[in-house]
Amino acid sequence: MLDQQTKKRIDDCRNILVGKITDPKSQVEQITIALIYKFMDDMDTESIEMGGVPTYFVGEYERYSWKNIFSPRIGGDEMLSLYGEGMVKMNLNPSLPQLFRDIFKNAYLPYRDPETLKLFLKTINEFKYDHSEKLGDAFEYLLSVLGSQGDAGQFRTPRHIIDFIVEIINPKKNESFMDPACGTSGFLISGYKHILKNNTNKTNGDKLTPDERKKLIQNITGFDISPDMVRLSLVNLFLHGFTNPKVYEYDTLTSEDRWNEYYDVILANPPFMSPKGGIRPHKRFGVESNRAEVLFVDYIMEHLTPKGRAGIVVPEGIINQQGLSYKSLRKSLVEKYLVGVISLPRGVFLPYSAVKTFILILDKDISKKTDSIFFCKVNNDGRELGSQRLEIKENDLPTIKSSINLFYNSVINKTDFHENDSIKLISKDDILLTKEIDLNLDKYDKLKNYDNSIYPIEDINKHVNFKRGTSITKRDVTEGDIPVIAGGQTPAYFHNEYNRIGQTITISSSGAYSGFVNFFERPIFASDCFTVEPKNESVLRKKFLFYLLKSRQNEIYKLQVGAGQPHVYPKSFVGFQIPIPPIDIQESLIDTFEKINTENEELNKLIFQNNLKISNIINSIWGIENDK
Numbered sequence: 001m002l003d004q005q006t007k008k009r010i011d012d013c014r015n016i017l018v019g020k021i022t023d024p025k026s027q028v029e030q031i032t033i034a035l036i037y038k039f040m041d042d043m044d045t046e047s048i049e050m051g052g053v054p055t056y057f058v059g060e061y062e063r064y065s066w067k068n069i070f071s072p073r074i075g076g077d078e079m080l081s082l083y084g085e086g087m088v089k090m091n092l093n094p095s096l097p098q099l100f101r102d103i104f105k106n107a108y109l110p111y112r113d114p115e116t117l118k119l120f121l122k123t124i125n126e127f128k129y130d131h132s133e134k135l136g137d138a139f140e141y142l143l144s145v146l147g148s149q150g151d152a153g154q155f156r157t158p159r160h161i162i163d164f165i166v167e168i169i170n171p172k173k174n175e176s177f178m179d180p181a182c183g184t185s186g187f188l189i190s191g192y193k194h195i196l197k198n199n200t201n202k203t204n205g206d207k208l209t210p211d212e213r214k215k216l217i218q219n220i221t222g223f224d225i226s227p228d229m230v231r232l233s234l235v236n237l238f239l240h241g242f243t244n245p246k247v248y249e250y251d252t253l254t255s256e257d258r259w260n261e262y263y264d265v266i267l268a269n270p271p272f273m274s275p276k277g278g279i280r281p282h283k284r285f286g287v288e289s290n291r292a293e294v295l296f297v298d299y300i301m302e303h304l305t306p307k308g309r310a311g312i313v314v315p316e317g318i319i320n321q322q323g324l325s326y327k328s329l330r331k332s333l334v335e336k337y338l339v340g341v342i343s344l345p346r347g348v349f350l351p352y353s354a355v356k357t358f359i360l361i362l363d364k365d366i367s368k369k370t371d372s373i374f375f376c377k378v379n380n381d382g383r384e385l386g387s388q389r390l391e392i393k394e395n396d397l398p399t400i401k402s403s404i405n406l407f408y409n410s411v412i413n414k415t416d417f418h419e420n421d422s423i424k425l426i427s428k429d430d431i432l433l434t435k436e437i438d439l440n441l442d443k444y445d446k447l448k449n450y451d452n453s454i455y456p457i458e459d460i461n462k463h464v465n466f467k468r469g470t471s472i473t474k475r476d477v478t479e480g481d482i483p484v485i486a487g488g489q490t491p492a493y494f495h496n497e498y499n500r501i502g503q504t505i506t507i508s509s510s511g512a513y514s515g516f517v518n519f520f521e522r523p524i525f526a527s528d529c530f531t532v533e534p535k536n537e538s539v540l541r542k543k544f545l546f547y548l549l550k551s552r553q554n555e556i557y558k559l560q561v562g563a564g565q566p567h568v569y570p571k572s573f574v575g576f577q578i579p580i581p582p583i584d585i586q587e588s589l590i591d592t593f594e595k596i597n598t599e600n601e602e603l604n605k606l607i608f609q610n611n612l613k614i615s616n617i618i619n620s621i622w623g624i625e626n627d628k
Contacts, residue, residue: 009126010142016120020111028142029228032235033087033107034124036100041066056100061086061093069121076114083117084109099244103231143184143232157186157269157313158389160382161348164397165311165359166190168404169265173199173208173216177265180252180299182222185233187267189240192220217242221263223250253281253295262305269313270296272355286332289325293318298329301337301362310337310362313344319358319439320561330437334428337362340374340404341439347385358439361404370411372425375441376400396422434574442558443572455579463540463580465533466570469509469526470499486528487511489518498523505532505546507556507568515556515568517549530570544586547593548578 010031017027044054044065057065064086069079090096091104109117144159171177171191179187195216196205205213220242224230230249237245250258259282271292278290287298293315300310317326319341340361346354361374382395403423410417419425426444431437438444469485472495477484480496487508500520506529508516532549534540549556559573560566581589 007141009123012123013120016116016123020113020116025228026110028232031142032232034121035127036103036235038066038124038127056095058095061095076118080112080114080117099234099238103234106227143236158348162186162190164401165267166194167401168361169267169309169311171195171265173212175264176219177267178221178263179268180223181268181270181296182224182233182247183229185222185236185247188220188222189236191267192240220246222247223252225251252299253279253292256282256284259284262303264305264308266300266304266310268300272315287325287329291325294325294329301333304362304364307365312360314358314360316356320436322436327437330439334373334431334437337364337367338373339363339366343377345378345381345385348381366408366411372427373431374404374407375424375426376422377441455581457577457579460573460576460578463535464545465535466530467533468530469528472527482523482525484525484527487513489513489516495525498525500524500526500531503542505542507532510565510567512566514560514566517553517556519546538583540580541583541586541590543590
């Protein structure tokens with residue numbers, strides 16, 4: 001747990017640097033280098049106090065030691081020169097382990113102000129290294145200021161979301177696990193802590209033998225394309241007890257050097273963005289694409305061992321984008337890997353991005369044993385969905401995790417699983433039979449089980465025709481009294497021609513109200529909408545069809561696709577089911593519904609009249625003339 005004194009020192013370091021270094025990543029790098037620099041000097045001091053000799057600052061590098069930098073005999077300019085020169089040369093120091101040389105690779109001092117440096121190093125000098133776990137927590141707090149590397153589509157995954165995914169995937173002490181875009185190694189460290197926690201009696205990880213602990217550390221691997229991220233990752237792992245962490249500067253999507261390495265567990269939040277012109281991957285991917293998010297998911301699923309598992313944060317495009325590569329990827333996922341999809345709130349990555357994200361849960365073994373995929377929706381993740389992301393009481397994550405565990409147990413033990421408010425099951429066949437192979441639960445609300453219905457339940461496409469409207473712009477309209485239906489709840493404008501004679505069911509095609517169901521007794525000009533017509537009115541009455549659709553208005557809104565300009569299409573109604581009662585029942589229900597509507601109209605008139613009377617009385621108190 002991060003103590004307030006250590007947190008304050010880190011904040012002080014950042015506040016000292018902010019006037020000279022505005023970029024948060026550069027601030028973190030300077031603090032990181034200084035912490036390691038101080039750490040090496042502390043280790044040398046400890047060795048001397050115990051009767052040994054220094055290890056790091058020896059030979060020609062002794063002049064760069066911390067004690068020499070803080071010598072009262074040198075002034076500010078000389079301190080600046082000595083420390084800056086030491087940073088640059090330290091990666092060539094043969095007395096340093098390779099890990100430390102990698103950390104100092106390309107390091108330099110980006111400012112030349114002696115007073116700033118002196119104040120900064122004085123604050124660094126207050127850090128003590130007598131408790132490595134505390135220091136590791138402090139470094140994780142330091143990394144939290146990184147926030148976003150937006151140009152690369154990389155957003156720091158919130159710690160509680162990382163831990164949530166790790167708890168679901170549940171890595172074991174004897175399993176290999178990795179992150180192919182590890183950033184600062186948040187997933188790797190969370191997985192490591194999870195294993196220690198699950199092997200604890202009294203002290204952290206005390207049930208692990210020395211050999212098991214050594215193998216555990218050797219089993220953890222990370223890749224990242226950014227040398228800066230690799231440096232921070234190495235420090236983070238080192239401060240959590242990894243003496244020789246396996247994190248490599250490696251381009252996962254274009255290099256084949258490590259293609260033949262497979263893992264029991266993969267945990268990742270890969271970059272969402274692709275560079276202009278796309279990525280040029282090698283030819284060993286199973287899906288042809290130049291999109292980073294597609295290639296990363298493909299890489300992960302193809303690099304799992306036969307019983308391998310993965311938890312992946314993905315953008316919404318992976319769930320419902322209609323490109324060939326996206327659909328091909330989803331087909332492979334559903335057929336061989338995917339066991340669950342968890343929808344996260346749109347504000348999870350605030351204040352850095354409002355991007356909508358999902359978690360894919362892959363398990364090659366469990367996938368073979370079930371015909372269904374579970375779907376969960378997180379409405380509250382224990383944080384407010386604003387820029388501050390302050391903690392709140394409402395938190396769906398524990399309940400969802402418990403429901404997922406019940407699902408896993410039912411598959412393993414071959415017992416029945418009962419859906420609840422936290423988890424829904426959709427059959428793989430239902431997903432694969434749709435043209436889009438969509439992984440958004442909202443698209444499958446229309447496939448609800450209506451086994452208890454006393455009437456036949458049939459596909460709407462068996463009984464109705466969908467007809468698109470005619471494209472028209474306002475300048476093409478000749479003024480008249482025919483309403484033009486163009487995407488909203490009310491007429492967009494009026495024309496002197498119609499293309500539907502009346503008694504028409506319309507469903508808006510685009511805009512905020514796309515999917516809105518309406519009924520027009522009079523002739524209309526259907527434009528930015530499509531109309532729905534029964535194929536045989538002796539089987540399905542038009543007015544009854546309207547009431548059926550209107551009763552499911554919220555489900556139809558969920559058929560919207562597209563982020564910028566939402567759309568609903570006739571093809572969205574593939575698999576949409578409706579009951580078909582006998583005609584006499586339909587007509588009786590129509591009469592009932594019409595009577596209710598009439599009563600509602602009369603009630604609304606009465607409410608309006610009563611509100612007007614109240615308003616007039618209040619106005620008279622104010623001395624305002626009453627409405628007549």
